[in-house]
Amino acid sequence: MEKRLEDRSLEELWQLFPIFLVPYKKEWADWYKEEKDRLDVLLDAGRIKRVSHIGSTAVSGIWAKNIIDILLEVPDKKRMAEIREILKNKGWLCMNISENRISMNKGYTEKGFAEKVYHLHIRLPHDHDELYFLSYLQEHPAVAKAYETLKLLLWKRYPHDRDGYTAAKADFVRTYTELAKKEYRNRWEW
Numbered sequence: 104m105e106k107r108l109e110d111r112s113l114e115e116l117w118q119l120f121p122i123f124l125v126p127y128k129k130e131w132a133d134w135y136k137e138e139k140d141r142l143d144v145l146l147d148a149g150r151i152k153r154v155s156h157i158g159s160t161a162v163s164g165i166w167a168k169n170i171i172d173i174l175l176e177v178p179d180k181k182r183m184a185e186i187r188e189i190l191k192n193k194g195w196l197c198m199n200i201s202e203n204r205i206s207m208n209k210g211y212t213e214k215g216f217a218e219k220v221y222h223l224h225i226r227l228p229h230d231h232d233e234l235y236f237l238s239y240l241q242e243h244p245a246v247a248k249a250y251e252t253l254k255l256l257l258w259k260r261y262p263h264d265r266d267g268y269t270a271a272k273a274d275f276v277r278t279y280t281e282l283a284k285k286e287y288r289n290r291w292e293w
Contacts, residue, residue, distance in 0.1 A: 105213045108196060117263040119215055124166040124258050131160040134171050134219055138209075142175065142223075145193065146186055152176040157224070157233040162240045165251040170210075170220045176228055183225055195223065203227050229292065235283035236276055238290065246279060 108116065135156040142154060158172030159165055177183050180203070187205050191197055199206040203226070210220030224233070240247040253275055261268035 108211060108213060114263075117265060120211060121262045122168060122258050122265060122268050123262070124254060125169050126166055127162075127164050128160075128169070131167075131171060132156070134221075135161070135173065138171065138173060138219075138221055142173070145189060146175075150178070150182060152178055152228050153231075155231070155234060157237055158222075159240075159250070159254070161237055162247050162250075164244075165240075165247050166255060169216070170222055172222045172224065172233075174231060174233055175223055175225045176231060177225060178228065180227070183227070186225055190223070203230065232280050232284075235287060235290070236280045238287055239279045239283035250275060250279075 106115075111119070139154050139156075142148075143151075148154075153174075153176045155174040155176075156171065157174045158170070159167030160169075160171050175186070177186060183205060187197060187200070187207070190207055195207040195209050196211060197205065198208050205225040207223040207225065208221065209223070210217040240250060250272075253272060257268050257271045261271065
């Protein structure tokens with residue numbers, strides 16, 4: 104009998120779910136919309152602050168992991184906990200919980216990635232630096248291409264080390280997020 108995903112070590116998970124990048128796919132926007140619509144129904148959209156497609160799959164024309172990242176901003180910690188329970192009961196895997204953040208995944212199986220894979224980032228209001236970074240990449244194609252080049256290099260260096268891959272991108276992401284916050288003051292605030 105195969106181990107459940109929840110019973111595997113981080114290293115085992117990284118082997119089963121390696122980092123891989125693919126050319127931009129137009130259908131990523133549709134995948135996001137389909138999942139957003141499901142989340143809206145499942146989670147009572149009126150009690151959610153905002154749902155956003157984030158990550159490289161939301162940047163037209165660049166290579167990305169074939170995983171749709173979704174940012175779900177909720178009004179408070181109570182709602183955050185409720186959502187976690189609802190989604191766990193619908194097959195989402197809770198990957199990480201901290202005081203103000205929850206990460207959940209869908210499309211991870213004991214055999215590897217499903218056809219459609221999602222990362223859901225559940226956050227409190229105003230914890231959305233990813234929206235600033237995304238805006239900067241979308242509006243500065245040369246920076247988006249530089250990010251793509253960096254990711255293609257790091258993919259080969261860290262195919263089975265998500266922490267290393269993410270850490271190696273951190274300075275780039277931080278630099279352009281800060282520039283975006285200056286350029287787009289309050290764009291993502293309500």
